[in-house]
Amino acid sequence: MTVAQQPEALNFECETGNYHTFCPISCVAWLYQKIEDSFFLVIGTKTCGYFLQNAMGVMIFAEPRYAMAELEEGDISAQLNDYEELKRLCDQIKRDRNPSVIVWIGTCTTEIIKMDLEGLAPKLESEIGIPIVVARANGLDYAFTQGEDTVLAAMANRCPSQAPTTENEKNERNAIQKLLNFGKKKEDVVQEESEYVDHPPLVLFGSLPDPVVTQLTLELKKQGIKVSGWLPAKRFTELPVLEEGYYVAGVNPFLSRTATTLMRRRKCKLIGAPFPIGPDGTRAWIEKICSVFGITPKGLDEREAQIWAGVEDYVKLIRGKSVFFMGDNLLEVSLARFLVRCGMTVQEVGIPYMDKRYQAAELAFLEKACQEMGVPLPKIVEKPDNYNQVQRIYDLKPDLVITGMAHANPLEARGINTKWSVEFTFAQIHGFGNARDILELVTRPLRRNNNLKDLGWDKLVREEAKI
């Protein structure tokens, strides 16, 4: 048995960090919708506001539960009192919207002028009687989805630290459990409890659309694993209990600060697993959780095979093709691993930030996937340089480039297929049931090409315009 000559391990590089991505404050767009009783106040400048206004598109018109606290010259030069100004705005928010929590999003500007948001929040909180959570989701330190990480890390400190004493009350606290038990008699609920294996409490972290939360929760239930809570829950008032010794598992690759906080501050035990993206990832995620609890997983073989069979029509389209990730949302490693399993060759995985500890299991899984599928290991480029990447794209001629919107149209005009990366952040991509959605996105440019292939309209820029 001979193995083709391949590099032994993944090759990590780091470039200049001159790449395009969304500002991390964009996390308010999905978090305000997820946490229904929240209000997000972004303390920043017109630049921040302009970004949100344009990035969120039509959502902006739906009376969103977010606003800018727009800093003016007087705020920058400290002619105005930060505390008084914030109090005035938060009073107004309380009066108009009456939220259960106000999340302050610190920005580049509050960092530079060193506005002590963490210090002001507890004082103002006690004065107005609404919890104020501070997250510094700024472009100096973070990229795009890492914004959610900073918010969830701050929320982790707000989770109740002790389960209510009686068993009944505990059931009441749990939102999903309540949802699942809805309309059932108490005896049925007790009976259902016995469907679970006896294991230490497990809390999952990462914001996902509610249908996906239900799907993953039920997926674990099939293995007898009970999900005691999610960070975040549907409402701030329903944040899960976190006691010392609880187990936690992440569902998204960009949640390293949250994981660190849960381990160090809340003394939880982190289950390091690949992320439940793609049927292979979902299976590995479940298996890892099972193994930690000493459970033998059942039925996963058939489940995974069934999903793969179901998406074969899509996989056929991309098998043997190459893909290049320019990198902007930290989902890249998981998606690359899944696409390798689909038979693609990954040429480059650009990624804003690589936490090798938090993503360890996912990285190992990517290596394994490449070896098993007999494709070369991709180069992982942290803090990529978009200009250099575009030169590499011209050289490598990938069949598909996964990239931000700033580059998508110019690449398409040069005959290079692209998929806009932000869609992966907003589409439902987790669990067995959503594998098809990922492939729907990945194959869309290729299907479009099949439709237009005979028209000869591939390159739509004049030769001299090659920049």
Add this chain to the structure above:
Amino acid sequence: MKLAYWMYAGPAHIGTLRIASSFKNVHAIMHAPIGDDYFNVMRSMLSRERNFTPVTTSVVDRNVLARGSQEKVVDNITRKDAEEHPDLIVLTPTCTSSILQEDLHNFVERARIEAKGDVLLADVNHYRANELQAADRTLHQIVQYYIEKARKKGELPTTKTEKPSVNIIGMSTLGFHNNHDCTELKKLMGDLGIEVNSVIPEGASVHELKNLPKAWFNLVPYRELGLMTTDYLKAEFGTPCIDITPMGVVETARCIRKIQQVINEQGANVNYEEYINEQTLHVSQAAWFSRSIDCQNLTGKKAVVFGDNTHAAALTKILSREMGIHVVWAGTYCKYDADWFREQVSEYCDEVLITDDHGAIGDAIARVEPSAIFGTQMERHVGKRLDIPCGVIAAPIHVQNFPIGYKPFLGYEGTNQITDLIYNSFTLGMEDHLLEIFGGHDTKEVITKGISAESDLSWTKDGLAELNKIPGFVRGKVKRNTEKFARDRGFKDINAEVLYAAKEAVGA
């Protein structure tokens, strides 16, 4: 601090970037944190640009906070200079660099030594100027730089062109319908026998800026962009500036007459009266439209107008002066130039509204209950909520406001486009209104019989007469609703009484 959900004009650096990326072979480098290059997304998506947007970031991160940008900005400038050989690199400050107060001037000086192209620092203050003001200023700055450069080298042309010629100043990327307006203006100049000396900044090369003084006059179609430049050119070279926006029939004529006067003063001998007459009466359909029955029905209808100075003022005049529509209030978000707006529209509307608070505008719309709104995308959404149609006439705009088809707002074709926009807004509104009166779009139960003559119901003479009074485009709907009403109640014959009972039943 100000609580804000929505802003009409963007931050200053957007204005600078719009100017820089409008020019050919000019690159902008933003001194900004990660994520502030959202401009590239907007340009790539909204105007569906095929080329990479020539904007990169010299990233401000923690290291920069700790030790300053040091070599970083200079390195980024020289690197971009070597990679893409731009004629000019514009270093663009943002809100972040405004407070860091680094000596960007010094960086530019240092980069100039190494770079083959020119390097400029955009002279804009984030906290003092908005997108529009910054764009105006940056254009002026670039023009001035290249005029002075040419003067030093003795390359400045001293004579005017032989034939009358014009610089069209203010066409820019991401501007509302700018590319179509530009085509229309060039066509208009062609009709008038005027050479287009230069169009800036869109599509221009910085090398042609030294030729600006050759033009007989400058035309600034938009109030927001170009006046600083034309003031400068006037002071330096005495080039007259025409700042009448040729939007609407009357204003287009006024603009052309002004052109006639300005070039005749310089020795041309032209008379455009016949051209204006021919265009007004026979080419543009707008004047005929004002006379037609359609427009008569709009007489006295209430409208409100909101947008930037140029478009809101022009639309107000068109609605009021050319169509007899009652503009209850007209407003602008260009607070810094409010006096001009007031002076332009005061006699054409009841009230002038100067604000950039979208909440106040929403309230003002709700209070007035106009038949149609002409505003930005924000007003369109207010209209949706209040069930009032809205025609979008100014930025901020979405991708649907970058049409592929030819849709200028300026010149004679522009008058046709605006007429369609206005008329479609109002008819839609009236149709909606009538539908509501007569029962709405949804007939909840399936009507067993069609609307044909085989109906089991018969219409009496007076019933039919009443039916025929209903405007054609909703008559079918009204007929079906009335028949459904009659069937439900077991009426065999439908007369005028039944028809109005049906109408009342729907209202109840």
